Amino acid sequence: MSRYSAICHIIDQIRLTRDIFHLVLNAPDIARAARPGQFCMLATAHGKGLDPLLRRPLSIHDVGPSGRLEFLYRVVGRGTDLLAQKGPGDIVCVLGPLGQGFRLGTSSSSILVGGGLGTAPLLFLARGLEPRDITIILGGRDAQEIVRLDSFEKVAEKVLVTTEDGSLGIKGLVTSALERLDISPSSHIQHPPAIFACGPWPMMKAVCNWAAIRGLAVQVSLETQMACGTGICLGCATRSSGQDRYLHVCKDGPVFFATDIDWG
Ligand SMILES: Cc1cc2nc3c(=O)[nH]c(=O)nc-3n(C[C@H](O)[C@H](O)[C@H](O)COP(=O)(O)OP(=O)(O)OC[C@H]3O[C@@H](n4cnc5c(N)ncnc54)[C@H](O)[C@@H]3O)c2cc1C
Ligand code: FES
Structure with a gap:
């Protein structure tokens, strides 16, 4: 699998909420090689600075024509804060694409579940899935955490939103939306939907439990x-x-089948 170390110009950097940003880079080689579920390591230091020394991992949110490479991220610490201060024309050194992405398979339908910024890899995933009977569930603490809803609505047949405070969509957790899909253990024996999940560990664990009861396989994208x-x-x-046995998320993942992981 090809991977590149590239010096990329920022095409756009949009602040979507107080702490969530949509970054668009010009990175033709990485964009061409990228597969849904893969990630990149981004150097966030300014100029020739070396602080922070380590690059930060971000999932590939989308790729576009003419080499657009997109990320969706939340500012949580020094690295992401420095990245958020950059603007169009600035450069970011990027290593990628990295890791094992989602297995796209041939299921006749797919359910994609994202919690918080775990929604980031799901847009690129939805674009890559065939056939296209796609349901996306976006969960957040509140309406502010549900970002790029219009883009998700363009790539899926159905988009369900859940918020813990009820400020948008269904009040509750992503499992509330899964229950509404009314998938019983026997309803998909012939054509089981493929399930994909990315988000906080307890959310993914809950999705896996919901799927296990119904005999459905889940692919999860992990963060460490x-x-x-x-x-x-x-x-x-x-x-x-x-x-x-230990698995290494950067090399063996970040996407795994849920049954390969010790959920504790
Ligand atoms: C494969 C992969 C893909 C990712 N994709 C995205 C993405 O698309 N969008 C996004 O917003 N974030 C994503 N992350 C998380 C992102 O890498 C971290 O938020 C970022 O590295 C934090 O860097 P920082 O310097 O801002 O914060 P730091 O100063 O390094 O840390 C600030 C706080 O965040 C915690 N933290 C740091 N990294 C992680 C992590 N990986 N998981 C949980 N807590 C962490 C630290 O413990 C600390 O409390 C991804 C992580 C991985 C491993
Ligand atoms: S981050 Fe170094 S081995 Fe995975």
């Missing part, structure tokens, strides 16, 4: 702290469901 992003530092280990 990452230093290198390329399998060298071994800092991104997560426990696998196999005996005494």
Whole structure:
């Protein structure tokens, strides 16, 4: 699989909410090679500065014509704060695409579930899925956390929104929306939907439990702290469901089948 280390110009950087940003880079090689579910490591230091030294991992949100490479991220600390201060014309050094993305398969329908900024990889995923009977569930604490809704609505047959405070869509967690889909254990024996999830660990665990009851396979995109992003530092280990084995999220993932993970 090809990966590139590229110096990319920022085409656009839009502040969507107080702390969520949509970054668009010009990165033709990475955009061409990228597959849904893969991520990039972005250097966030300004100019020739080395602080922070380590690049930060972000999921590929979308790719577009003429080499557009898009990210959706929340400012949580120093690296993302520095990235958010950059604007059109500034440069960002990017390593990618990295990791194993989603297996797209041939299921006749798909359900994509994202919580918080776990929605980021789902747009590119939805574009890559065939056939196109796609339901996307976007969950957040409140309406402010539901971003790029119009873009998601363009790539899916159905989009359901849940917010914990009820300020948008269904009041509750993403599982409230899953229950509304009325999928019983026997209703999809012939054509089981493919389930994809990305978000906080408890959310993904709940989605996996919902799917397990119905005998459905789930692919999850995991997040851990990452230093290198390329399998060298071994800092991104997560426990696998196999005996005494660790998986490395940057190299073996970030996308895994739920049954491969020890959910604790
Ligand atoms: C494969 C992958 C894809 C990701 N995709 C996205 C994305 O598309 N959009 C997005 O907003 N974020 C994404 N993240 C998380 C993002 O990498 C971190 O938020 C970012 O590295 C934080 O850097 P910082 O310097 O701003 O914060 P730091 O100063 O490094 O940390 C600030 C706080 O955030 C916590 N933190 C840092 N990294 C993570 C993490 N990976 N998971 C949970 N908590 C963390 C730290 O413990 C600390 O409390 C992804 C992470 C991985 C591993
Ligand atoms: S982040 Fe270094 S091995 Fe995964």
